[in-house]
Amino acid sequence: MNIESAAKKLSELGHVTRLEIYRFLVKAGDDGMMVSSIQEKLEIPGSTLSHHISRLVNVGLITQTREGRILRCHAQYEQLDDLIDFLTKECCVGAS
Numbered sequence: 001m002n003i004e005s006a007a008k009k010l011s012e013l014g015h016v017t018r019l020e021i022y023r024f025l026v027k028a029g030d031d032g033m034m035v036s037s038i039q040e041k042l043e044i045p046g047s048t049l050s051h052h053i054s055r056l057v058n059v060g061l062i063t064q065t066r067e068g069r070i071l072r073c074h075a076q077y078e079q080l081d082d083l084i085d086f087l088t089k090e091c092c093v094g095a096s
Contacts, residue, residue: 001086008059009083017042018052025062025075032065032074 013019024041025033039049053073056062060079065072 001082005059006083006086009061009079012055012059012061015052015055017044017048018056021049021052021073022056022061022075025073026077026080028075030074032072035064035071035073038073 013022020042021038024038035046035049035053038053039046042049053062053064057064061076063074063076065074
């Protein structure tokens, strides 16, 4: 992961609603969560939720799958692991 990619991911997670969406999906595990369930928990309009989800999809933090009429979101744990590794890989290198 490069610094630009990390900055984009962190920027998207820096918004309260998007961070909350991401946390819901991490808690949901591999099964993910239906968009309608996320909307119900957040109590926000569908168009607003769609905007936030698309931003998280664009930086690779979540994916969506369609199951008939149901749209389900999934956290991308590998992307999260890569971001954490990027942030911590040089921990204490400059310490004297």
